[in-house]
Amino acid sequence: AQSVTQPDIHITVSEGASLELRCNYSYGATPYLFWYVQSPGQGLQLLLKYFSGDTLVQGIKGFEAEFKRSQSSFNLRKPSVHWSDAAEYFCAVGEWTNAGKSTFGDGTTLTVKP
């Protein structure tokens, strides 16, 4: 069975500092990997996705993520965090035949200090 682990429940960074959110997954085949962001009381918005090819993927809002097969990781990064980035971030792995049937991690809450 597939699984996703986000080791950090809560991260606090200063505005303008760099950010890395960790994600480890378990899946028996080549995974579809996603990062979503959720603001309070809202649905999830896709930040970026990895299906195949280049292991460094660019997303919206200046985010990027790197797929490392040997480490089963898909960490999210941003070089300079803005106050509006404060939200909850979810990593997900989708099934190969049905990417929408995804298993999500429990999320990392990002707080941005002024």
Place this chain on the structure above:
Amino acid sequence: DTGVSQDPRHKITKRGQNVTFRCDPISEHNRLYWYRQTLGQGPEFLTYFQNEAQLEKSRLLSDRFSAERPKGSFSTLEIQRTEQGDSAMYLCASSGTANSPLHFGNGTRLTVT
């Protein structure tokens, strides 16, 4: 692209009552998913439709839960005889193809008292 819409946004009900939620996906998307999210956790897959066919249901979906998508457009999720453990955010999402990411609605928050 008007996005995925869900109605109602909030529902408070008493234990034992039935509730029904509606989801309108992005019009050109033929795949529709229901997820449940409880506080402090990520969304959990409940069920999905391709057009009007319900192709998969999670073991999380007890017999009290039923979902329909009668004409392959909007979908409804009904919970019968609600229990306090049903309190959660119910998220609907749609996608266009098998390898497309999900487009989520803003969810329906259910509180069972």
